[in-house]
Amino acid sequence: MARKKNYEDNDVIEKATELFWRNGYENTSMSLLESTMGINKFSIYSSFGSKQGVFLRSLRCYRNKLSPVVIKLKHSNDGRAAIKQYFYDCLATYTDAICSKGCLMTNTRAELSSHVNGETNAEILNEIESFVHYQKQLFIEKLLADGEDIISATKKANYLIIAKQAISGASKVHSLHEINDFIDITFSSI
Amino acid sequence: MARKKNYEDNDVIEKATELFWRNGYENTSMSLLESTMGINKFSIYSSFGSKQGVFLRSLRCYRNKLSPVVIKLKHSNDGRAAIKQYFYDCLATYTDAICSKGCLMTNTRAELSSHVNGETNAEILNEIESFVHYQKQLFIEKLLADGEDIISATKKANYLIIAKQAISGASKVHSLHEINDFIDITFSSI
DNA sequence: CTCATTTCTAACCAGTCGTTTAGAAACAAC
DNA sequence: GTTGTTTCTAAACGACTGGTTAGAAATGAG
Numbered sequence: 001m002a003r004k005k006n007y008e009d010n011d012v013i014e015k016a017t018e019l020f021w022r023n024g025y026e027n028t029s030m031s032l033l034e035s036t037m038g039i040n041k042f043s044i045y046s047s048f049g050s051k052q053g054v055f056l057r058s059l060r061c062y063r064n065k066l067s068p069v070v071i072k073l074k075h076s077n078d079g080r081a082a083i084k085q086y087f088y089d090c091l092a093t094y095t096d097a098i099c100s101k102g103c104l105m106t107n108t109r110a111e112l113s114s115h116v117n118g119e120t121n122a123e124i125l126n127e128i129e130s131f132v133h134y135q136k137q138l139f140i141e142k143l144l145a146d147g148e149d150i151i152s153a154t155k156k157a158n159y160l161i162i163a164k165q166a167i168s169g170a171s172k173v174h175s176l177h178e179i180n181d182f183i184d185i186t187f188s189s190i
Numbered sequence: 191m192a193r194k195k196n197y198e199d200n201d202v203i204e205k206a207t208e209l210f211w212r213n214g215y216e217n218t219s220m221s222l223l224e225s226t227m228g229i230n231k232f233s234i235y236s237s238f239g240s241k242q243g244v245f246l247r248s249l250r251c252y253r254n255k256l257s258p259v260v261i262k263l264k265h266s267n268d269g270r271a272a273i274k275q276y277f278y279d280c281l282a283t284y285t286d287a288i289c290s291k292g293c294l295m296t297n298t299r300a301e302l303s304s305h306v307n308g309e310t311n312a313e314i315l316n317e318i319e320s321f322v323h324y325q326k327q328l329f330i331e332k333l334l335a336d337g338e339d340i341i342s343a344t345k346k347a348n349y350l351i352i353a354k355q356a357i358s359g360a361s362k363v364h365s366l367h368e369i370n371d372f373i374d375i376t377f378s379s380i
Numbered sequence: 381c382t383c384a385t386t387t388c389t390a391a392c393c394a395g396t397c398g399t400t401t402a403g404a405a406a407c408a409a410c
Numbered sequence: 411g412t413t414g415t416t417t418c419t420a421a422a423c424g425a426c427t428g429g430t431t432a433g434a435a436a437t438g439a440g
Contacts, residue, residue, distance in 0.1 A: 002384075002385035002386035002387080002436085002437060002438065003385075003386045003387045003388080003435075003436045003437045003438085004386085004387080004436085004437065004438090005386080005387055005388085006387085006388090022304070023304070023305075024304065026216065026217070027216070027304075027305065029426080029427065029428080030427075030428055030429075031426085031427085031428095039388090040388075040389070040390085041390095041428090041429075041430085042387075042388070042389075042390090042430085042431085043387075043388075045428095045429070045430080046386095046387080050428080050429080051428065051429090101304075102304075109363060110300060110359055110362070110363075113362055113363050114212070114213070114214065114217075114291075114362060155371045155374075155375070156375065158364075158367075158368040158371040158372060159371055159372050159375040159376075161364075161368075162356050162357075162360045162364065162368065162369070162372045163353075163356065163372075165356060165359060165360065166352050166353065166355060166356030166359070167352075169300055169355060169356070169359060170352045170355065172300070172303055172304060173299060173300075173303050174348075174351075174352065177348075178348040178351070178352065179352070181345045181346075181348040181349055182348060182349050182352045182353075184345075184349075185345070185346065185349040185379055185380065186349070186379075188379055189375055189376075189378055189379020189380075190375065190379075192406085192407060192408065192414075192415035192416035192417075193405075193406045193407045193408090193415075193416045193417045193418075194406085194407070194408095194416085194417080195416080195417060195418090196417085196418090219396075219397065219398080220397075220398055220399080221396085221397090221398095229418095230418075230419065230420085231398090231399075231400090231420095232400090232401085232417075232418065232419075232420090233417075233418075235398095235399070235400080236416095236417080240398080240399080241398065241399090
């Protein structure tokens with residue numbers, strides 16, 4: 001029984017996600033969020049509470065973007081070949097027409113983990129950590145299905161987790177050629 | 191024929207380096223630099239011109255810290271075993287009593303390469319890029335000495351450059367155990 | 381239409397950012 | 411001791427930060 005708001009939460013979060021993805025958390029200001037989301041600070045704060053609230057919703061939005069690729073890996077029967085394909089699929093999501101933005105979660109973990117103001121960002125980092133853990137379990141699952149024993153599957157999963165993070169970072173500063181070299185050799189060794 | 195300044199440039203830069211290394215460029219404010227370097231803003235600006243000036247001197251200071259490790263690699267005759275040792279040596283410099291700060295150059299490249307205000311930071315990024323290039327040439331040199339042909343040596347050097355950057359990032363969020371798994375498998379495949 | 385409720389605009393908050401500057405303090409040459 | 415030069419302290423600069431708020435505008439219920 002009152003005025004209706006003229007925007008959809010999911011629509012404006014979609015735009016915020018793109019912005020955080022490109023700029024990082026700290027380097028995305030509220031005024032930049034205002035202009036990009038197309039609503040002003042009052043609306044942002046009344047809908048999402050805080051800058052961190054916007055970011056948490058953006059993280060969820062990002063995971064949704066990623067989920068088809070993750071599901072494809074989960075349901076695949078190709079063992080480590082499926083993991084290699086997963087690497088390529090993820091790499092494709094990092095890159096748009098202009099440049100590579102890397103992985104939003106990997107970027108954010110690198111950005112926030114060094115800060116000492118840990119308490120404030122703990123919720124964000126927990127979300128990311130739990131995804132990384134899920135991803136690692138998927139890797140182990142695929143390696144076991146490929147005939148690996150649990151010891152070496154775990155060791156190789158540790159390797160692959162770090163290698164996948166490397167691709168996120170490298171996609172921003174290296175050529176596609178160099179990254180393909182990296183993926184090739186990464187999977188030639190496991 | 192005037193007042194003498196009561197600090198040594200190299201001494202205060204040493205402290206600034208530690209600070210940038212731990213916090214990153216953007217997250218190190220001038221007032222934090224003031225208190226850590228032990229001199230006030232006037233002195234900082236008259237000695238180093240700007241925040242970026244302080245950082246460029248800090249980068250040089252960091253390279254000096256790293257140089258014995260690089261020289262050790264350069265003069266070694268152990269081929270890829272020397273590169274593996276170089277990885278361990280670098281990893282050791284990333285970690286102090288409290289935590290791992292990663293590699294200052296790798297951290298900085300990741301932090302600044304995404305910003306669109308590229309012009310301002312171009313000088314910093316150029317310095318870093320030239321070091322990465324030199325490092326890659328060293329890797330190629332060692333692989334060639336190990337009997338590799340130039341094509342595969344180059345491909346493997348691309349792989350190693352990205353792997354080494356991965357260690358910098360991973361050292362901040364993964365256990366030493368996981369990183370050792372990573373280095374082991376990295377060198378088992380080349 | 382009236383009225384209560386919600387969303388909107390736009391100004392404002394205190395705090396911090398990198399940088400500058402006026403003036404006091406210290407020093408070397410005379 | 412005076413003078414000229416440099417370094418120091420400390421306050422201030424405008425621009426920006428994340429966040430708040432008063433009041434106008436819009437809406438649905440009676």
